[in-house]
Amino acid sequence: MSHEINYGFETLQIRGGYDPKKHNYACTVPIYQTASFNLGDTDRLERIKSKEEHGFLYTRSGNPTLDILEKRITALEGGTASLAVASDMAAVAYSILNLTEGGGEIVAVKSLYAGSYNLLTHTLPKFGIRVNWVEDHGNVESFKRAITENTKGIFIESIGNPLMNILDIENIANIAHEQFIPLVVDNTFATPYLLKPFDFGADIVVYSSTKALGGHGSTIGGLIVESGKFDWSSGKFSHFTEPDYKLDNENLVEKFPEVAFTTRARTHYLSEFGAVLSPFDAFLILEGLESLSIRVEREVRNTHIIVNYLLNHSLVEWVNYPAAPSNINPNNRELVEKYFPKGPGTMFTFGFKGNQNNINKFLNSLKIFSFLVNVGDSKSLIVQPFETTHSSLSEEDKIKAGVFENALRISIGLENVEDLISDLDQAFKKSID
Numbered sequence: 207m208s209h210e211i212n213y214g215f216e217t218l219q220i221r222g223g224y225d226p227k228k229h230n231y232a233c234t235v236p237i238y239q240t241a242s243f244n245l246g247d248t249d250r251l252e253r254i255k256s257k258e259e260h261g262f263l264y265t266r267s268g269n270p271t272l273d274i275l276e277k278r279i280t281a282l283e284g285g286t287a288s289l290a291v292a293s294d295m296a297a298v299a300y301s302i303l304n305l306t307e308g309g310g311e312i313v314a315v316k317s318l319y320a321g322s323y324n325l326l327t328h329t330l331p332k333f334g335i336r337v338n339w340v341e342d343h344g345n346v347e348s349f350k351r352a353i354t355e356n357t358k359g360i361f362i363e364s365i366g367n368p369l370m371n372i373l374d375i376e377n378i379a380n381i382a383h384e385q386f387i388p389l390v391v392d393n394t395f396a397t398p399y400l401l402k403p404f405d406f407g408a409d410i411v412v413y414s415s416t417k418a419l420g421g422h423g424s425t426i427g428g429l430i431v432e433s434g435k436f437d438w439s440s441g442k443f444s445h446f447t448e449p450d451y452k453l454d455n456e457n458l459v460e461k462f463p464e465v466a467f468t469t470r471a472r473t474h475y476l477s478e479f480g481a482v483l484s485p486f487d488a489f490l491i492l493e494g495l496e497s498l499s500i501r502v503e504r505e506v507r508n509t510h511i512i513v514n515y516l517l518n519h520s521l522v523e524w525v526n527y528p529a530a531p532s533n534i535n536p537n538n539r540e541l542v543e544k545y546f547p548k549g550p551g552t553m554f555t556f557g558f559k560g561n562q563n564n565i566n567k568f569l570n571s572l573k574i575f576s577f578l579v580n581v582g583d584s585k586s587l588i589v590q591p592f593e594t595t596h597s598s599l600s601e602e603d604k605i606k607a608g609v610f611e612n613a614l615r616i617s618i619g620l621e622n623v624e625d626l627i628s629d630l631d632q633a634f635k636k637s638i639d
Contacts, residue, residue, distance in 0.1 A: 215282065221498045223277025229270070237489045238270045257461075267477045269486040269539070272409035275492050279419075279623060282398040282495075283411055286381050286434030289472050290427065290488060294414030295321050295483035297428030301390055301412055302330065302361065304471045307445045310358035311333035315343040315373070316606040322392065322594040323607070324626035326361075344537045345379040352379075356466075359388050359410075364403060364545075365395035367581075368555050368591045368615045369534070369608025370526045372541040386440040394418070395551045395581070400506075401500045406545070409436040410467060419584030420494035421501055425487045434464035444446065446470065452477075480595075501584060501620060506549035508626065509618040515627050516556050521634050522561060523557035523612065530549065530554075534548025534608065553581050556614045560637060565590060565612065568637035574621060574629040581617035586626055588616050 213222070215367045240416040243262045245251045251257035262268045276288040291297050301314055302325070314326055314337050326337040338352040342481050351361060360382045362373050372376065375391065382389040393401060397418045402412050413419060417604035438446040446466055449455035452473040462469045476482065477532035513527045528538040528550035542550050558565050569577055575588045579595050604610075618626070 207364040208216065213281075217564070217581065218278065218281045218497050219399075219498050222281035223274045228278070230337070235274050235489060235492050236269060237485050238265075238503045239485050240269075241265055244344075250309040250546060252507045256369045257589075259520075264331055266470060266480060267484050269403065269485050269488070270489045272483055273445060275483075275488045275495075276429075278400070278492065278495060279413070279431055283431045284402055284433075285411070285431045287431050287432055287467040287468040289430040289476060290415075290426065290483045291430065291476060291493075292481040292487075293426050293481050294319075294392075294412065294428040295325065295415060296479075297412040297414070297430045298322050298392065299325060299473050300475040301410055301430055302335070302359070302408045303333075303475060305358040305388070305390075305443070306330075306335045309338045309356075311338055311354060312358045312359055312361050313338050313340060313357055314361045315366070316341045316603060317343060317369035317371050317393070318361075318363060319367045319394075320591075320599060320607075322361075322363075324598060343373055344372060344535075346374055346381060349378050350381050350384075351383050352406040352524060353387070357385065357387055359390055361390045361392075363392040363395070364401055365528065365551050365553070366608065367395060367597070367601075368553075368613065369539070370528055370554055370610070372528050372538050372545060372550065375403055375407040375408060375485075375540060379409075381421065382409075383407065385443055386437075388436045395500055395553055397498060398552060399502050401545055402620060404433045409433050414582075415542070416580070418429045419498060419582075420491045421498065421582065422490075422494055423473050423580055423585065427483050427487055427488040427491050428481075430468055432467040436467070437468050440467060447616065451498075459620075470633055476506075484554045503548070504619050504620055508620070509552045509554065511623050512547070512616070512618055512626060512630075513554060515630070519635070520636065524554045525606060526608065526613075527554035555608065555610075555615045555617065557610060557614045558614055558637075560612070562611075564637045565614070567639070568633045569614075571633040571636040572629055573632075574625060575616070581615075584620045586619040588614055591615050 224420045242264050254261040272290045278286045333551050340352050342348040379389045390410040391403040391408045392412050394414045411431040413429040459466050516522045516525050526534050528542050575586050591609045592611050
């Protein structure tokens with residue numbers, strides 16, 4: 207990848223990680239739709255097993271189409287290696303398990319996607335993994351207070367879902383590194399086009415490639431990317447330095463110092479837990495990546511126009527978008543200048559001034575906006591998190607996550623922005639008939 211390091215983002219999103227000469231000069235990345243690969247001969251098998259030769263044995267642990275997707279997101283992020291998996295939740299779960307194997311603690315904020323919140327709250331504690339919640343996410347010192355001797359990492363989102371809060375990634379990373387633990391950032395809402403967490407000290411980045419990376423709502427997928435800069439030999443992560451049976455009892459960190467995290471996640475969690483992304487789905491995500499920058503740029507522009515429209519609407523109680531004035535997240539605007547010079551994403555929430563019956567009429571009257579539980583699509587989407595994505599949370603935790611009862615979450619797409627405004631306008635009018 208070193209020859210690509212000076213290419214611009216737009217070039218990398220189309221050509222990163224791919225050499226046509228190695229794939230029969232195919233212009234488009236081929237789909238290697240196969241379960242297994244011929245080994246050639248026993249000598250080649252030994253070279254592949256010893257990592258002397260880059261090759262593939264079985265698609266559960268590696269496939270050329272997935273390999274190109276992994277190299278492309280690595281190039282876009284400026285990391286050292288990536289791992290493609292079958293969903294964002296697989297990416298989050300594998301990352302946290304890879305940190306806390308054998309028991310440990312994670313520091314996290316409550317303004318998380320409900321799937322991540324439920325994983326940390328209900329499922330992982332049954333595996334001996336605890337979470338210490340940060341109550342005041344706007345105060346970086348509260349992260350320091352949440353860390354104990356048994357903490358193995360900090361987990362945050364670059365833009366909270368659906369609180370739309372922006373955290374001070376750089377200062378949180380500094381606090382993590384003072385305690386010799388990594389910072390894991392779910393960067394799904396931002397994408398690497400708007401924010402590269404590694405530039406601000408993050409160590410691991412995870413994605414739902416279902417969202418803006420794929421961009422068309424057609425494919426479930428997840429990605430784990432590592433920076434290659436974290437020292438796993440500090441003593442807090444003995445499972446990274448003890449003899450590894452998957453590597454003929456060699457030391458993982460010594461053998462793969464810059465790609466230890468994703469290598470271990472691949473050989474242990476992907477191989478043994480099996481959340482494998484299919485080659486065809488990897489192909490679809492690659493196709494989506496090719497237009498990422500132009501899509502997000504237009505969607506951010508549309509978002510600003512829609513937000514300004516809603517800020518002045520009589521049936522809107524408040525608008526929660528990181529670039530807009532907000533009493534919900536008063537620190538957002540300052541952090542937007544630091545972390546999001548291209549714009550803070552294409553998602554926001556607004557408070558509907560009315561009762562549930564009015565909200566139902568509004569949602570049922572929309573003609574262009576799709577009423578569904580997804581974001582980052584080329585199509586504009588809307589949902590009420592209180593009744594859908596975050597309905598499993600307690601009333602108290604809903605409030606802390608920004609899941610207010612009258613909040614509607616919007617993901618802006620590529621449609622004509624005047625058509626989107628007209629659609630909202632007619633739905634507002636019908637909501638009070």
